[in-house]
Amino acid sequence: MIENLPTPQNPLKIGTRGSPLALAQAYETRDRLARAFDLPDQAFEIVVIKTTGDKVQDRPLKEIGGKGLFTREIEDDMLAGKIDIAVHSMKDMPTLQPEGLLLDTYLPREDVRDAFISPRVNSFEDLPQGAVVGTSSLRRKAQLKLRRPDLQVVEFRGNLQTRLRKLEEGVAEATFLAMAGLNRLSMDQVPQTPIEVETMLPAVAQGAIGIERRADDMRMAAMLEAIHDLPTGKRLAAERAFLAALDGSCETPIAGLAVLEGDTIHLRGEVLRPDGSQALNDALRCPVEDGAKAGREMAQNLLQQAGDGFFDWR
Numbered sequence: 001m002i003e004n005l006p007t008p009q010n011p012l013k014i015g016t017r018g019s020p021l022a023l024a025q026a027y028e029t030r031d032r033l034a035r036a037f038d039l040p041d042q043a044f045e046i047v048v049i050k051t052t053g054d055k056v057q058d059r060p061l062k063e064i065g066g067k068g069l070f071t072r073e074i075e076d077d078m079l080a081g082k083i084d085i086a087v088h089s090m091k092d093m094p095t096l097q098p099e100g101l102l103l104d105t106y107l108p109r110e111d112v113r114d115a116f117i118s119p120r121v122n123s124f125e126d127l128p129q130g131a132v133v134g135t136s137s138l139r140r141k142a143q144l145k146l147r148r149p150d151l152q153v154v155e156f157r158g159n160l161q162t163r164l165r166k167l168e169e170g171v172a173e174a175t176f177l178a179m180a181g182l183n184r185l186s187m188d189q190v191p192q193t194p195i196e197v198e199t200m201l202p203a204v205a206q207g208a209i210g211i212e213r214r215a216d217d218m219r220m221a222a223m224l225e226a227i228h229d230l231p232t233g234k235r236l237a238a239e240r241a242f243l244a245a246l247d248g249s250c251e252t253p254i255a256g257l258a259v260l261e262g263d264t265i266h267l268r269g270e271v272l273r274p275d276g277s278q279a280l281n282d283a284l285r286c287p288v289e290d291g292a293k294a295g296r297e298m299a300q301n302l303l304q305q306a307g308d309g310f311f312d313w314r
């Protein structure tokens with residue numbers, strides 16, 4: 001029994017960024033909590049918080065620099081008690097949270113794949129020589145250049161809608177988007193071709209929604225336990241341990257994916273040079289409960305393969 005469940009008079013405050021995808025994820029979280037505890041929607045309040053990453057639209061993310069560009073303001077508000085929980089795309093989240101906060105509740109994972117988006121062709125293999133592709137992801141850029149060194153990559157910032165508009169305006173011939181975002185926003189009218197993970201290994205935690213809370217908030221700990229997805233938790237434990245051991249973030253050309261095969265985790269990882277001139281891969285299997293250890297082991301394998309110089313971009 002949880003005492004003190006939220007009510008319309010005293011609603012549970014859900015913090016989120018304001019993009020359509022962020023809002024969809026916040027609503028999914030609200031709906032799952034409402035269903036689990038038989039509460040009306042009015043027992044929840046969605047609180048939109050503008051982050052530095054949202055405010056600065058005209059510069060590449062890596063230029064603005066610093067960790068937590070899309071999270072700091074939200075986490076500050078949570079520590080100050082202005083919101084109870086925060087909903088995030090796990091792919092964008094640093095592997096360490098600020099003191100006093102926990103990020104260990106995950107909703108069932110969406111499609112993990114990237115999608116190739118172009119009004120004219122169905123895959124990057126079919127793009128004409130020297131074509132322009134827009135992306136702001138170092139990982140996607142490196143993975144693309146690895147296979148198509150002839151292509152030109154231009155910076156493509158902004159939310160999903162902004163990027164699609166840029167395609168329409170002809171700024172680029174193609175772009176990549178996560179299938180998860182397209183699905184969560186029901187954007188099936190966008191010309192999209194899913195890319196198999198064997199061709200393009202996704203970002204660590206792609207397609208997973210995470211819910212952050214204050215570490216000492218026992219009511220939230222109990223409520224979130226009811227909506228946590230265990231399989232997603234096992235997969236992210238492996239992937240995020242891999243990322244943490246490489247000291248990476250979503251602004252680093254690193255890819256990683258864990259898949260459950262019964263009681264076994266199949267973990268794959270890739271690190272690339274930013275210009276796509278080289279990629280290193282590793283894969284291993286381990287029992288589901290050993291995911292984090294396996295993630296660290298795979299990171300060590302790749303660091304060893306890489307040798308001196310490979311990680312100089314860090």
Ligand SMILES: NCc1[nH]cc(CCC(=O)O)c1CC(=O)O
Nearest residue numbers: 089091177178180181206207208
């Ligand atoms: N970095 C932006 C971002 N963060 C999460 C998603 C998509 C949803 C997800 O992967 O969970 C996206 C957009 C994209 O990559 O197309």
